[in-house]
Amino acid sequence: MTAPIIGFIGAGNMATSLIGGMLQQNIKPAQIIASDRTAEQCERLVKQFGIGTSLDNAVLANECDVLVLAVKPQVMQAVCRDLPRERKTGQLIVSIAAGISCASLEQWLGEGTAIVRCMPNTPSLRRQGVSGLFANASVTEAQKEQAENILNAVGISLWLDQEELIDAVTAVSGSGPAYFFYMMEAMTAAGEKLGLPRDTAERLTLFTALGAADMAVHSDVDAAELRRRVCSPGGTTEQAINSFASDDLPAIVERAMRAAAARGAEMTKELA
The missing domain is CATH 3.40.50.720 (NAD(P)-binding Rossmann-like Domain)
Known part of the structure; x- marks a missing residue:
């Protein structure tokens, strides 16, 4: 052939x-x-x-x-x-x-x-x-x-x-890398405000993201279960997750992704 x-x-x-x-x-x-x-x-x-x-x-x-x-x-x-x-x-x-x-x-x-x-x-x-x-x-x-x-x-x-x-797909993976970059920006800035040198905060953030993604890809359980396993009752991680939840992070993410998907549909009509 x-x-x-x-x-x-x-x-x-x-x-x-x-x-x-x-x-x-x-x-x-x-x-x-x-x-x-x-x-x-x-x-x-x-x-x-x-x-x-x-x-x-x-x-x-x-x-x-x-x-x-x-x-x-x-x-x-x-x-x-x-x-x-x-x-x-x-x-x-x-x-x-x-x-x-x-x-x-x-x-x-x-x-x-x-x-x-x-x-x-x-x-x-x-x-x-x-x-x-x-x-x-x-x-x-x-x-x-x-x-x-x-x-x-x-x-x-x-x-x-x-x-x-x-x-x-555009909303999840096409635009998705920018969402994670934005989160990395925010974590780096917050780490710096907590007293870390900027380069230290940045490397901690980037390699934490890399490690977490690798764990999620190779795990036999979903991301929600991995999150629960890190959250010790009354511990530091639980406090951070509770703060995210009080700000309704899932709804914030959904609104952003719906906006991306809607723009994708608009572009298809504009470029037809």
Whole structure:
């Protein structure tokens, strides 16, 4: 069986992360082609990865079995409309752009186009990402596996049964890293106010977050049980948790995530 050719339109941080991850998963450089607007960026990709490059999206699109659209949402329509309607037979389109629906992509690329829409997050840049994926009705099981292999090169991926749930994925994992960064900011600042040197407070915060996440990922119990195990009755942790509860932290988090999901739905309508 011939190895698939995977093309990238757009060579920003997420695309280069995916390319680097795939090369570590035994995908050969000869299987990957990327396009960018500048010759300098193409030269950098050749030097860094040894892959093929092109300055012409249409030429690249005709050569690929899987075409990853890794451009900003605001230019996606123009990029898609510039591609030929008649492309390689059985081609799969993978879009990593927020707010662009499968219906819009199919309108711009041609009816019946096989499309997987996904929402990766920024820890993908560290091979620690998580992505939500949705496939339209034209995608085969083999194509789903191709898309999954690409995203799994930088973390893990989870399939969704409904495209609308992409907005929920955006609220949880797409935007989620910023929530934890915000919490890290707050803990570092609070530690400093308690008398710790700032660099000490920051390292304590960051490595506590890293350790807690690692425990949660590898534990056989949920986060609520892990929290209970740290809270000794009448102890320090219980006092902090009680303070969070009195401020209704769960409701604060839910309101924030609903706002993120609502904005995701608005963007889909605006960019249609």
